[in-house]
Amino acid sequence: MSDLEARLRDTLTERAGAAPDALRLATGARRRLRRRRTTWAVAAAAVVAAGVPLGLDQLGPSSDGGGRIADEPTATSGLPPGVIETGYRAESWHDVTFEVPVDWGYGGTSGWCTVGATPDEALPLVTRPDTLTPAIACSPINGYGVTIGDGAALDPAYDSGHVWQFETEGASDPIYPDGAWLGYWYDADTVVTVVAPDRATARRLVDSVETNDGVDPNDCPATLGEAEAATTTESYATFSICRYGPDDLLEASRRLIGRESSVAEDAIFSSPRRTADYDCPTENDLSRIALLSSGGYVATAVTEASCPGWNGLFRSGVVQDLTPEALRQLDLSQLPVPPEE
Amino acid sequence: MTTMAQAGRTSVEVPDFDSWVAARGPALLRLAYVLTGNGADAEDVVQDALSRALPRWSRISTVDDPDAYVRRMVVNAHVSRWRKLRRREVPVEVVHDRPVPTGVGAEDRDRLWRACQALPPDQRTAVVLRFYEDLDYAEIAALTGVREGSVRSRVSRGIAAMRHDLGEEDDE
Numbered sequence: 127m128s129d130l131e132a133r134l135r136d137t138l139t140e141r142a143g144a145a146p147d148a149l150r151l152a153t154g155a156r157r158r159l160r161r162r163r164t165t166w167a168v169a170a171a172a173v174v175a176a177g178v179p180l181g182l183d184q185l186g187p188s189s190d191g192g193g194r195i196a197d198e199p200t201a202t203s204g205l206p207p208g209v210i211e212t213g214y215r216a217e218s219w220h221d222v223t224f225e226v227p228v229d230w231g232y233g234g235t236s237g238w239c240t241v242g243a244t245p246d247e248a249l250p251l252v253t254r255p256d257t258l259t260p261a262i263a264c265s266p267i268n269g270y271g272v273t274i275g276d277g278a279a280l281d282p283a284y285d286s287g288h289v290w291q292f293e294t295e296g297a298s299d300p301i302y303p304d305g306a307w308l309g310y311w312y313d314a315d316t317v318v319t320v321v322a323p324d325r326a327t328a329r330r331l332v333d334s335v336e337t338n339d340g341v342d343p344n345d346c347p348a349t350l351g352e353a354e355a356a357t358t359t360e361s362y363a364t365f366s367i368c369r370y371g372p373d374d375l376l377e378a379s380r381r382l383i384g385r386e387s388s389v390a391e392d393a394i395f396s397s398p399r400r401t402a403d404y405d406c407p408t409e410n411d412l413s414r415i416a417l418l419s420s421g422g423y424v425a426t427a428v429t430e431a432s433c434p435g436w437n438g439l440f441r442s443g444v445v446q447d448l449t450p451e452a453l454r455q456l457d458l459s460q461l462p463v464p465p466e467e
Numbered sequence: 468m469t470t471m472a473q474a475g476r477t478s479v480e481v482p483d484f485d486s487w488v489a490a491r492g493p494a495l496l497r498l499a500y501v502l503t504g505n506g507a508d509a510e511d512v513v514q515d516a517l518s519r520a521l522p523r524w525s526r527i528s529t530v531d532d533p534d535a536y537v538r539r540m541v542v543n544a545h546v547s548r549w550r551k552l553r554r555r556e557v558p559v560e561v562v563h564d565r566p567v568p569t570g571v572g573a574e575d576r577d578r579l580w581r582a583c584q585a586l587p588p589d590q591r592t593a594v595v596l597r598f599y600e601d602l603d604y605a606e607i608a609a610l611t612g613v614r615e616g617s618v619r620s621r622v623s624r625g626i627a628a629m630r631h632d633l634g635e636e637d638d639e
Binding site: 128130131133134135136137138139140141142143144145146147148151152154155156158159349350351352354355373374375403405406407408410 | 484485488489492493495496497498499500501506507509510513514515517518519520521522523525526527529542543544546575576579580583589594595598599611613614617626629630633635
């Protein structure tokens with residue numbers, strides 16, 4: 127060690143003594159976490175132009191009985207918790223999970239008017255807080271689907287679980303399709319709003335919303351750390367794709383079985399081993415995708431880093447470069463790739 | 468590189484978040500202080516890292532070395548923070564290009580400190596981890612997510628830049 131290096135060591139040690147007191151660090155961390163979640167949710171809600179919660183507190187049945195209430199619970203699938211009825215799939219956000227018909231797509235609340243002349247012609251869409259919605263002047267503003275929003279921003283007129291019918295009569299700029307059935311579920315952090323063409327569907331989906339203590343029906347835990355620690359729980363072959371945000375909280379999940387599972391695994395794990403050399407700056411705000419086989423953690427994928435060196439498939443100390451086909455399989459903002467016959 | 472290690476399933480006593488922060492917080496703040504150069508930024512960096520560790524504490528507390536895990540988060544928070552704020556960053560006071568006497572007197576320490584703070588963040592981070600944390604190059608590489616060769620290069624260039632700033636280019 128040179129003289130300069132020895133003096134530098136001495137200097138750094140001496141100057142470190144001027145660090146501030148560590149009082150209330152844990153309290154400050156908790157406060158910051160709450161603030162970041164709130165700020166992030168508000169910012170995301172602002173991006174999702176006219177998200178479904180817009181005006182929900184004013185859209186209930188009028189006092190003169192103009193709207194129709196249908197808030198009595200109806201029969202759900204009757205299946206045990208965690209088991210999804212055929213024809214439905216589970217969607218999750220953080221620790222909240224609900225079911226939607228398997229053919230419902232993904233996109234912004236006004237996505238209907240980019241594909242059809244009326245909301246009935248378009249596929250209902252699942253909209254997450256981070257879904258970008260094009261600023262298109264659609265009328266009505268929202269089509270059919272389910273929207274996840276910030277529960278803290280909601281000033282609800284009704285109890286969580288309420289379902290009612292929206293009426294456009296008298297509205298100059300309709301927010302929802304004429305006659306649409308609305309329903310919502312909410313807690314302190316999250317609101318899930320359903321806009322369906324019929325009462326039964328709205329009721330069915332609202333009643334399906336629940337919070338998870340362990341894993342969601344797709345086998346994805348609510349946090350990345352839990353996913354990385356997961357060990358095999360299923361006795362049959364499943365493949366779960368769990369996407370986590372920079373705050374390590376679950377943002378989307380999917381479980382594949384049978385041929386869909388093997389096709390996806392083949393596409394992802396056959397990606398070529400990395401040969402290029404990168405020197406990337408640190409990126410703290412990476413989203414990560416945990417991959418679980420039969421409920422047990424097998425690998426992590428990163429797909430949206432700005433420096434390509436952070437992107438890839440990280441499995442047992444080996445890094446693989448994801449192919450376009452692998453990226454498509456990992457993209458939870460699109461419906462699963464149907465296996466070729 | 469993304470950590471792949473799985474949490475052990477053995478029954479071990481893990482510290483709760485508050486107890487761990489009370490015990491390890493001062494050391495994290497000292498590291499952050501020598502990385503950032505001032506107390507306010509050090510607190511900001513450590514609180515940012517801890518707020519990210521908090522939601523997954525049940526996982527972090529069971530890894531082999533939670534201290535290293537959170538130290539890495541502090542280093543990442545420091546580098547990330549600098550990248551966000553660099554447009555507003557004010558250069559440190561100019562270091563005069565003149566030799567200093569041997570020995571580590573107060574004035575010498577001041578000049579060494581300023582020269583270290585004047586380094587680009589990537590170099591400064593590597594230098595601090597090498598000479599304050601006493602980590603070897605492989606450990607720094609693992610901590611900062613770059614190759615060992617890059618770490619060696621950053622430390623070497625950092626020391627060379629400091630030597631130049633201090634007018635000690637003939638020292639060796």
